[in-house]
Amino acid sequence: MNRDALKKTVLDALSTVAPELAPSTLRPDEPLREQLDIDSFDFLQCIVEVDRVLGVSIPEEDYGRLATLDGFVDYLARRLAAPGTQSSLPTQESGR
Amino acid sequence: MPSLGADMEDGTLVEWKVKPGDVVKRGDIVAVVETQKGTIEVEIFEDGTVEALLVEPGRKVPVGAVLARVRGVGQAPAPSVAAPTAATVQPPTAAPLTAGAPARRVEAPPPGAHRPRASPAARAAATRLGVDLSVLTGTGPGGALTLADVERAAQARAPRAPEAPTPPPAPTPEARQQAMRQAIAAAMSRSKREIPHYYLDTRVDVGRAMDWLREQNAARPVTERLLPAVLYLKAVGLSAREFPELNGTWVDGAFRPAKAVHVGMVVSLRQGGIVVPALHDVPDKPLGTLMRELGDLIQRARRGTLRSSELADSTLTVTSLGDPGADRVLGVIFPPQVAIVGFGSVREAPWVVEGRCVPRPLVTVSLAADHRASDGHRGAAFLSHVERLLLEPEKL
Numbered sequence: 001m002n003r004d005a006l007k008k009t010v011l012d013a014l015s016t017v018a019p020e021l022a023p024s025t026l027r028p029d030e031p032l033r034e035q036l037d038i039d040s041f042d043f044l045q046c047i048v049e050v051d052r053v054l055g056v057s058i059p060e061e062d063y064g065r066l067a068t069l070d071g072f073v074d075y076l077a078r079r080l081a082a083p084g085t086q087s088s089l090p091t092q093e094s095g096r
Numbered sequence: 097m098p099s100l101g102a103d104m105e106d107g108t109l110v111e112w113k114v115k116p117g118d119v120v121k122r123g124d125i126v127a128v129v130e131t132q133k134g135t136i137e138v139e140i141f142e143d144g145t146v147e148a149l150l151v152e153p154g155r156k157v158p159v160g161a162v163l164a165r166v167r168g169v170g171q172a173p174a175p176s177v178a179a180p181t182a183a184t185v186q187p188p189t190a191a192p193l194t195a196g197a198p199a200r201r202v203e204a205p206p207p208g209a210h211r212p213r214a215s216p217a218a219r220a221a222a223t224r225l226g227v228d229l230s231v232l233t234g235t236g237p238g239g240a241l242t243l244a245d246v247e248r249a250a251q252a253r254a255p256r257a258p259e260a261p262t263p264p265p266a267p268t269p270e271a272r273q274q275a276m277r278q279a280i281a282a283a284m285s286r287s288k289r290e291i292p293h294y295y296l297d298t299r300v301d302v303g304r305a306m307d308w309l310r311e312q313n314a315a316r317p318v319t320e321r322l323l324p325a326v327l328y329l330k331a332v333g334l335s336a337r338e339f340p341e342l343n344g345t346w347v348d349g350a351f352r353p354a355k356a357v358h359v360g361m362v363v364s365l366r367q368g369g370i371v372v373p374a375l376h377d378v379p380d381k382p383l384g385t386l387m388r389e390l391g392d393l394i395q396r397a398r399r400g401t402l403r404s405s406e407l408a409d410s411t412l413t414v415t416s417l418g419d420p421g422a423d424r425v426l427g428v429i430f431p432p433q434v435a436i437v438g439f440g441s442v443r444e445a446p447w448v449v450e451g452r453c454v455p456r457p458l459v460t461v462s463l464a465a466d467h468r469a470s471d472g473h474r475g476a477a478f479l480s481h482v483e484r485l486l487l488e489p490e491k492l
Contacts, residue, residue, distance in 0.1 A: 018366070037366065039418045040323055041394050051318045060313050060321070 001054075001080060006073045013049035017042035028069040056080065097129065099159045100136055100407035101372070101430075104279065107131040108156040109163065118146045120166065125403070127163060130267065132279035134371065134400030136407060144168045160226025214241035219348065225250035269367065276369040287431050291346070295426050296475050297438075297462035300483045301447055306457055308489040324442065325361075325416045326387045328461075330492045331485040332414050332437050333357045333378030339478045341470040342463075343411045345432040351469040360410030360430065361390065363397040371397045372430060374410040383492060417441050424460035434466035437482070 001009075015021045018036040026035060033043065043063070051057050056079050058066070066072040097107050107129040114126045120140050127138040144166040151163050214222070214229050218241045222229050227249045234241040267275070287293075305327055313321045336343040336357045344353040357379050360372040373393045375386065396402050413430050416439040423443060427436035440460040447456035461482055465475050485492060 020366075034420070039364075041325075041391065041418075044318075044321060044323065045395075048318050057318055060310060 001077075003073055003077060006076045006080075007069070009050065009053055010046075010069060010072045010076070013046040013053070014038075016049055017045050026069060031067050032069060032072070033067070050076070054080070097157050097159050097161045097163060098138060098404050098408065100131060100404055101283070104131055104159055105282075106156055106158045107136075109151045109153050110135065111153055112149055112164075114146050114149075114164075116146050116148055120144060120146060132272075132275040134272075134397075134402070136402055136404055138163075138404045140166065142166070142168060144171070158226055160224060213238065214246075215243060217243040218246045221246045221250075273368060276365075280369065283430060284428050287428050291429050291431060291434075292467040293429060293464050294467045294472055294475065295462065295464050296472060296479055297424055297426070297460050298476075298479045298483060299458045299460050300486050301449075301456045302442060302459050302486055303456050305486050305489040306442070320384060320387070322383055322387050323390075325414075325418070325439075326383055326390055327486065327489055327492055328416055328437075328439050329359055329361065329375060329378055329386060329390065329414055330381075330383060331482045332412070333359050333375075334485060334492070335478055335481040336412055336435075337379050338481060339470075339474060341474060342435040342465055342478055344434060344469070345411070346434050346466055346469055347432050351434065354411035356411065358409050358411045360413040360433070361393065362413060362415040363394050365398055371402065371407070372410060372413060373397050373402050373406040374408075376409075412436065415439070424462055426462050427464045429464055429466060434469040436464050438462040438464070 011021065011023050014032065014036060017038055021036060032038070047058050054076065056076060062075065065075045109127060110130050111128040112126070113128065114120060120126060121143050122141055124140050125137045126140045129136050129138055147165040147167050149164045151157055151161070157163070213234065215236065219229070221227070221243055225246065227246050229241055232241055232245055232249055233239070235245055236242040302324070306324070309322055309324060309327065316322070340353040341351065343357055344351060356377055358374040358376050359378045360374050362370050362372050364370050375389055375393065378386065393406065410430070410433060412433055413427065413436040415425055415427050415436060417425055419441045421441035424440035425438035427438045429436050438461070442457045442459050444455050445458050446453050447458060449456070461479060463475050463479055
């Protein structure tokens with residue numbers, strides 16, 4: 001699955017909790033939660049939706065890497081490139 | 097038209113889910129109404145057979161107006177012009193509901209205004225039927241108002257009640273938005289006018305609770321993961337059972353403790369505004385069940401498909417700011433309840449543990465309570481109880 005398709009999957013998942021989401025105005029490198037005003041419950045719904053669509057189960061300790069749209073897509077791309085990985089991926093960025 | 101909280105004045109019938117002749121059971125959804133809080137599914141509160149639907153879809157009627165006539169099990173068919181009887185669709189559960197009803201007259205009585213003398217039955221019926229006691233003339237002993245006086249007044253008024261000239265057009269999002277703001281304004285103004293609030297807060301080390309949640313969630317599929325809010329809800333629910341003076345309603349100058357603990361959860365809506373649906377019997381439910389029910393409530397609250405009972409019978413309220421948020425929230429009590437418990441955002445901060453200063457995740461837990469029903473001493477003990485439970489999350 002290429003990055004554009006992953007990006008669309010993430011945006012679709014986000015729009016289930018933020019229906020008025022306009023992808024064109026979303027800054028891909030800024031925190032999603034502030035831009036979209038979504039709370040922890042909404043965020044959990046997105047994780048559930050991504051799991052349902054892609055079959056990628058994201059452990060809680062990785063939530064920090066999903067803070068921006070770019071980060072979310074990067075994370076999914078790496079998880080899908082390394083099938084069978086159930087738990088946390090080795091960190092490339094510094095910190096969470 | 098049931099009262100779905102202290103701030104509701106009227107509602108518009110959107111749709112009937114039953115027709116005359118249908119057999120209904122307590123808890124069945126019989127109608128959908130549009131209120132300031134969105135679209136609500138109205139449940140019926142007794143078993144019986146629908147005899148007549150008295151309000152057409154599209155009509156706006158005040159709280160207390162009779163929507164339909166239902167013949168109870170074993171009751172004879174009512175004559176065609178029956179007055180509202182016990183078998184009409186009524187607000188759910190007497191205590192908390194009648195408690196909510198006085199909000200229809202949110203204006204404070206003018207100074208020196210006297211409370212009309214009335215029997216308790218008359219008072220209860222007046223609340224239920226939406227009759228203003230202060231304008232009636234009593235026929236009872238010493239001019240006191242009787243049940244019969246109230247019923248006569250309700251009957252005399254009944255034909256006028258559904259007097260909407262034409263079905264109103266569907267409300268625009270802006271109109272709905274404005275209606276919700278007004279509903280919140282009415283309830284909160286009443287609260288600040290009538291309830292002598294006192295406030296307490298305490299910081300709680302939630303390090304163990306968060307560690308425990310992480311462990312739990314690592315073993316759970318994504319669909320069953322728990323949020324911190326569910327620990328807060330359970331801790332408050334269990335504590336409320338130990339502190340009955342914080343769990344109930346203040347009605348007609350007296351506190352009525354509630355038997356069950358139904359925790360109202362403040363849910364903010366994306367378009368602005370809040371709704372406060374209830375999670376029922378919180379102390380008796382395991383965390384997984386509470387999380388499922390909370391998730392379902394939040395989603396339906398945001399979609400606007402709550403049920404009437406969920407908006408009417410909270411016995412105290414919890415508000416949790418989540419993350420990102422603020423350090424603490426001092427709540428405004430939802431009348432006629434007597435307490436609201438607030439949870440700020442979790443913050444890492446210096447904390448002294450065994451004589452050493454260490455960074456710990458802390459949350460400020462606050463209590464705003466009605467000083468007519470409880471005192472600060474008990475309020476503080478309540479907060480300590482909540483803290484103790486959060487320090488031992490595995491027992492929740």
